[in-house]
Amino acid sequence: MKLFKYILPAIFALVFISCSDDDDNTPINEVQDLIQVQEISNDTHTIELYTKSGTTVQGYNNITIRIKDKASLEYIENAMITWTPVMHMATMSHSCPTSELLKVEGKQTIYDGFIIFQMAENESEGWDLTFNYTINGISYEAVGDVAVPASSKKTVSSFMGSDNVKYILALIEPQKPEVKINDMVVGLYKMESMMSYPVIENFKINLDPRMPSMGNHSSPNNEDLVYDSISEMYKGKLSLTMTGYWKLNLILRNQNDEILKGEAVTDEVESSSLFLELEF
Numbered sequence: 001m002k003l004f005k006y007i008l009p010a011i012f013a014l015v016f017i018s019c020s021d022d023d024d025n026t027p028i029n030e031v032q033d034l035i036q037v038q039e040i041s042n043d044t045h046t047i048e049l050y051t052k053s054g055t056t057v058q059g060y061n062n063i064t065i066r067i068k069d070k071a072s073l074e075y076i077e078n079a080m081i082t083w084t085p086v087m088h089m090a091t092m093s094h095s096c097p098t099s100e101l102l103k104v105e106g107k108q109t110i111y112d113g114f115i116i117f118q119m120a121e122n123e124s125e126g127w128d129l130t131f132n133y134t135i136n137g138i139s140y141e142a143v144g145d146v147a148v149p150a151s152s153k154k155t156v157s158s159f160m161g162s163d164n165v166k167y168i169l170a171l172i173e174p175q176k177p178e179v180k181i182n183d184m185v186v187g188l189y190k191m192e193s194m195m196s197y198p199v200i201e202n203f204k205i206n207l208d209p210r211m212p213s214m215g216n217h218s219s220p221n222n223e224d225l226v227y228d229s230i231s232e233m234y235k236g237k238l239s240l241t242m243t244g245y246w247k248l249n250l251i252l253r254n255q256n257d258e259i260l261k262g263e264a265v266t267d268e269v270e271s272s273s274l275f276l277e278l279e280f
């Protein structure tokens with residue numbers, strides 16, 4: 001009897017160890033905190049798109065992808081990928097600002113980046129997304145339509161500066177505004193051509209948040225947005241003293257401090273012609 005007392009647990013332990021070895025072969029899930037938006041496929045692969053909300057919208061979108069091999073059902077760990085969003089409009093096509101699409105540090109199967117859709121789709125005009133990627137020296141392409149519904153608040157502004165350059169400015173943070181001094185992040189890009197939207201460096205953006213429904217009051221301790229070369233974005237502080245609708249009035253200045261777009265808010269001027277909006 002004593003023998004069983006020790007041998008049985010030993011056998012169970014061995015079985016357990018060999019089972020847990022098998023677990024190493026089950027695919028790793030690196031998208032637990034994300035929701036799948038859609039899949040874009042070709043003959044060999046399925047590209048899965050994920051965001052926090054499970055949707056894509058007009059404005060800034062942080063997108064995570066992984067590529068599944070249709071034959072082996074395994075996720076690709078060594079792809080080099082580029083992506084090109086294109087809006088097909090009645091008279092022309094154009095792209096939008098994007099980051100690179102790079103492997104997430106410390107992860108095996110996921111790649112991420114952002115796309116700033118500056119225009120929403122409508123009944124006859126919309127966006128598609130092309131992935132060009134290489135795996136072990138072989139090139140592939142996959143294309144699919146992407147839904148870009150209009151956002152209810154202005155989260156991206158596309159405008160002509162006084163220098164006759166077309167700019168795109170997008171709200172990146174806060175994604176979840178709170179009653180506090182929020183970190184604010186904005187992306188600023190130049191529309192160089194229909195397909196090229198380089199980052200604009202070293203400009204300055206004055207920030208004046210107001211609540212139009214409450215006498216157009218402002219808030220204390222805001223900080224203007226200045227260029228951060230590491231993130232290639234503009235960073236500042238946005239003070240929100242209560243919940244509700246806020247208009248973020250902005251003035252864009254170039255390196256010589258010349259105003260390219262926007263006006264200061266005064267008793268006579270209720271808002272700037274350059275602004276973003278949020279409500280929470």
Ligand SMILES: [Cu+2]
Pocket residue numbers: 087089094119
């Ligand atoms: Cu368009």
